[in-house]
Amino acid sequence: MKILVCISNVPDTTTKISFTNNDTTFNTAGVQFVINPFDEWYALVRALELKETLGGNVTIIHVGGADSEPTIRKGLAIGADDAVRIDAEPSDAFAVAEQIAAYAKDKGFDLIMAGKETISYNSAMVGGMLAELLNLPYISLATKLDIAGSVATIEHDIDGGTEVVECPLPLILSANKGMSEARIPNMRGIMAARSKPLTVVAPIASDKLTNIVSYKLTAGRTDCKYIDASTPEKLVELLHTEAKAI
Amino acid sequence: MSVLVYTEIGKGKIKKASLEAVNYGRRIAAQLNTSVTAIIVGGDADISDLGRAGAKKVLKLKNDKLSNFDGKYLAEAIEQAANAENATIIIFSHDFTGKEVAPRIAAKFKAGIVAGAVDNPVISGDSFSVMKNVFSGKATAVYSINSAKKIISLLPNSFPVILMDETAEVVDFAVNLDNVTSPVKVKEVKKDTSELNLPDAELVVSAGRGMKGPENWGMIEELAKSLGAATACSRPVADMHWRPHHEHVGQTGVAIRPNLYFAIGISGAIQHLAGVNGSKTIVVINSDKDAPFFKSADYGIVGDAFEVVPKLIQAIKDFKANQN
Numbered sequence A: 001m002k003i004l005v006c007i008s009n010v011p012d013t014t015t016k017i018s019f020t021n022n023d024t025t026f027n028t029a030g031v032q033f034v035i036n037p038f039d040e041w042y043a044l045v046r047a048l049e050l051k052e053t054l055g056g057n058v059t060i061i062h063v064g065g066a067d068s069e070p071t072i073r074k075g076l077a078i079g080a081d082d083a084v085r086i087d088a089e090p091s092d093a094f095a096v097a098e099q100i101a102a103y104a105k106d107k108g109f110d111l112i113m114a115g116k117e118t119i120s121y122n123s124a125m126v127g128g129m130l131a132e133l134l135n136l137p138y139i140s141l142a143t144k145l146d147i148a149g150s151v152a153t154i155e156h157d158i159d160g161g162t163e164v165v166e167c168p169l170p171l172i173l174s175a176n177k178g179m180s181e182a183r184i185p186n187m188r189g190i191m192a193a194r195s196k197p198l199t200v201v202a203p204i205a206s207d208k209l210t211n212i213v214s215y216k217l218t219a220g221r222t223d224c225k226y227i228d229a230s231t232p233e234k235l236v237e238l239l240h241t242e243a244k245a246i
Numbered sequence B: 001m002s003v004l005v006y007t008e009i010g011k012g013k014i015k016k017a018s019l020e021a022v023n024y025g026r027r028i029a030a031q032l033n034t035s036v037t038a039i040i041v042g043g044d045a046d047i048s049d050l051g052r053a054g055a056k057k058v059l060k061l062k063n064d065k066l067s068n069f070d071g072k073y074l075a076e077a078i079e080q081a082a083n084a085e086n087a088t089i090i091i092f093s094h095d096f097t098g099k100e101v102a103p104r105i106a107a108k109f110k111a112g113i114v115a116g117a118v119d120n121p122v123i124s125g126d127s128f129s130v131m132k133n134v135f136s137g138k139a140t141a142v143y144s145i146n147s148a149k150k151i152i153s154l155l156p157n158s159f160p161v162i163l164m165d166e167t168a169e170v171v172d173f174a175v176n177l178d179n180v181t182s183p184v185k186v187k188e189v190k191k192d193t194s195e196l197n198l199p200d201a202e203l204v205v206s207a208g209r210g211m212k213g214p215e216n217w218g219m220i221e222e223l224a225k226s227l228g229a230a231t232a233c234s235r236p237v238a239d240m241h242w243r244p245h246h247e248h249v250g251q252t253g254v255a256i257r258p259n260l261y262f263a264i265g266i267s268g269a270i271q272h273l274a275g276v277n278g279s280k281t282i283v284v285i286n287s288d289k290d291a292p293f294f295k296s297a298d299y300g301i302v303g304d305a306f307e308v309v310p311k312l313i314q315a316i317k318d319f320k321a322n323q324n
């Protein structure tokens, strides 16, 4: 089994975000970056579990600059065998998918896993784009994955329920909650990660199909109106007359 | 040139998210002096709402291979329709199908996509920009789409649906899938039987660990029922199997943006807020006056849920009785 897991580098949800250059640039100063939780907890960990039972190799791939390397090393510490970094700006989902597809097309991966979406740009697009670019089947929002021989059985979320599908390898999926449980890297993993191969690959030329013009912080709710616990009918009245929500 | 909108039927009628997308297409088409063509697979149900929402034309995509909504066949069918209609703008809703098919269409046409748009595009001359949420709702970003073809997937519940007294011309569109095969075999479909689909719900009642155990969810369900709301929960509640996992909202669960969100016995962790902060009105009921959720609430009640919720249910029943 040759598995490729797509890893993105995102600000931890609890970090405060801000913008610079007249709100045109995300300010990375002081921001704690982590592996996107969907990529780490669900895609990578399930890939490692499969490798442990079926044998094989787990490669992680990231499109981004050298500043993402601590995040990539964390993926190696959790247990990936090797890593690839494509040295391109991940300007949008297509830019990422195009680079990964160009790298993966002749490498013979049996399984390519992405996360459900990044918690930074929340697109949920890279997996489907990869499938189209590589002409492979795509199962989105997988919550369970088992492999027997050369066939995968996958449970995934669909509109208003779940579906179980069977699909021969190779295929691409996006991983959702349910695939596996989080793993914490241990000291041995962290030590081993330092010497695992991390290959830097030059990007292919690509067009910028979209670009971000400006950012704006979402205005928070300013004041909460408190209603006394003994008079919930006041709340009902406000929801009707003021919020017009009921 | 035309604006193409992918639409779907759910529970016997056009889905609300699809009507939002057609409305959205109508506003764009008006700016570009063109019209909206809606596409739908099958379409045996009453599809007249597509005309009311603003479609001039409806193409019913016909091919037996489309019956399973396999993304590969569907994307091919949409591509053929887009070519036939000379579509320059293609709109999806950012829901399950949209997330599966829109990226394929974007890659087929090498067209820029804004996934999860929350506002109308701003079009001026050649510049076309669209706003979407980023950083799990902590900010918005305006994207400019630079390619000739443009794709937008619209975040559900971003706009109210407006229907007018109009009709669309409905035509069958035979899709040719002879040279396309997909190896994906559907083995089993488990439909969620609850009446209200959480991502579509206008009203949501959600509860957290403060409810102490699954046996106490009766009052949460009753509150939801009195309002006609869907139920949701925080992540630990789903992780402990107090509630089914499709009810888990937040950064690692579903993201929702109902008109009204009730958070009962939920502390308001940032990862929870990431999935609900787009709600129009938020009500928090928590026994701890310092619970962080109050900072993100419009209305708050500091009190014990076990006392407040039953009273609230009564107050809602009285209110509903008075309205009739």
Ligand SMILES: Cc1cc2nc3c(=O)[nH]c(=O)nc-3n(C[C@H](O)[C@H](O)[C@H](O)COP(=O)(O)OP(=O)(O)OC[C@H]3O[C@@H](n4cnc5c(N)ncnc54)[C@H](O)[C@@H]3O)c2cc1C
Residues within 6 Å of the ligand: A037, B207, B208, B209, B210, B211, B233, B234, B235, B236, B237, B248, B249, B250, B251, B252, B253, B264, B265, B266, B267, B268, B269, B270, B271, B272, B275, B285, B286, B287, B288, B291, B303, B304, B305, B306
């Ligand atoms: C990477 C990551 C992703 C995560 N993703 C999610 C996610 O998607 N969704 C999510 O929800 N969480 C998520 N979490 C977990 C999140 O950080 C919180 O731990 C979780 O939201 C807490 O759930 P809770 O509010 O139900 O429980 P608690 O934090 O335990 O809060 C319980 C609340 O109930 C109140 N309470 C107690 N008794 C009563 C009573 N009788 N009446 C009224 N109120 C009462 C308490 O005052 C307290 O505020 C994530 C965490 C991480 C690290």
Ligand SMILES: Nc1ncnc2c1ncn2[C@@H]1O[C@H](COP(=O)(O)O)[C@@H](O)[C@H]1O
Residues within 6 Å of the ligand: A005, A006, A007, A008, A009, A036, A038, A039, A061, A062, A063, A064, A090, A093, A096, A113, A114, A115, A116, A117, A118, A121, A122, A123, A124, A125, A126, A127
């Ligand atoms: N820069 C990147 N490098 C590698 N994989 C990525 C990158 N960005 C996104 N991905 C993968 O694509 C998934 C979906 O991302 P997105 O479509 O941007 O929401 C993520 O969960 C990752 O698995």
